[in-house]
Amino acid sequence: MGIFAKAGTFLLFLFLIVSVASAGEIRVAVASNFVTTARVLAKEFSQQNNYRLLISFGSTGKLFTQISNGAPFDVFLSADVTRAKLLEEKGVAVAGSRFTYAIGKLTLWASGKSQQEKDCRAILRENKFRRLAIANPKTAPYGLAAQQTLQKMKLWNRLRTRLVRGENIGQTFHYVVTGNAQLGFVAVSQVRSVNQGLCRWDVPQTYHTPIEQQAVLLKKGVSNSAAQAFLGFLKSEIAKSIIKRAGYAV
Structure with missing residues (x-):
């Protein structure tokens, strides 16, 4: 050959x-x-x-x-x-x-520990936080669901200046875990793996597009x-x- x-x-x-x-x-x-x-x-x-x-x-x-x-x-x-x-x-x-x-399921969540149970919705409505994390509504479906939820609660316009937008839901979750945001709309699947949290409110699916x-x-x-x-x-x-x-x- x-x-x-x-x-x-x-x-x-x-x-x-x-x-x-x-x-x-x-x-x-x-x-x-x-x-x-x-x-x-x-x-x-x-x-x-x-x-x-x-x-x-x-x-x-x-x-x-x-x-x-x-x-x-x-x-x-x-x-x-x-x-x-x-x-x-x-x-x-x-x-x-x-x-x-x-x-997917959306939840409002705050990281950290507390001896007393907290109400995430009350913290949100009463402005007892500095920053609220959501994913970018233009590119992330969970971000759009978060925006629709805030609009349903009539809080979108009032809280827009306090929003921290993650590029995706992973970055949004990171903002809350690290304390860069005190509250965040994240996926239920993300908080399932976390044993602690200051508060959690699972958003009714009627608040946003499925x-x-x-x-x-x-x-x-x-x-x-x-x-x-x-x-x-x-x-x-x-x-x-x-x-x-x-x-x-x-």
């Missing part, structure tokens, strides 16, 4: 190795509120199928922009219906692949059988049980 033939065979061998290595990988864009739960799901899914999830997270709005501009994701776990539907309409996502995997979180298969993942298997797994009873335990409705 000549040197060029050997080189060609070697390159083909390398190509096959890379193809096999990447065939079981799924590139998933995940809304910030769901990243911890997504990692638990990824572990369970990988144990069942020997597939590997590569998770990237951020606000739903920013991930939507990245995907629209060609970011190489196979699956998008959005925190709303709007962006997942828009990707479908733009032809970036596979038509008919979109479904709701979780219903935080219906949808998954969709992207065109870049249409030939990835692992991506399709993961979306199927999200609909399983095992996955639903994990999602419920994390503080979501399904």
Whole structure:
């Protein structure tokens, strides 16, 4: 066998190795509120199928922009219906692949300890705080829900100057935990993992548009059988049980 033939065979061998290595990988864009739960799901899914999830997270709005501009994701776990539907309409996502995997829950929460039970709503209404953290309503569905809640309570205009806006719900939660904001509208799933808090008020879902979180298969993942298997797994009873335990409705 000549040197060029050997080189060609070697390159083909390398190509096959890379193809096999990447065939079981799924590139998933995940809304910030769901990243911890997504990692638990990824572990369970990988144990069942020997597939590997590569998770990237951020606000739903920013991930939507990245995907629209060609970011190489196979699956998008959005925190709303709007962006997942828009990707479908733009032809970036596979038509008919979109479904709701979780219903998010919003809570008003303050970190810290107290010997006496506090009322988060009273603290909010009576202005007994300096800063209130919410996610950016323009890019984060939980931020929009927080804005709608404040409008429902007729507090939006009065408290706008006290708002600290997180780029996503993860940053918003960080503001409250670190004390940069005394109160914050965060996801119930985030405070589930925290053993302490000064107060907590779970916002009635009638106060805001439902935080219906949808998954969709992207065109870049249409030939990835692992991506399709993961979306199927999200609909399983095992996955639903994990999602419920994390503080979501399904």
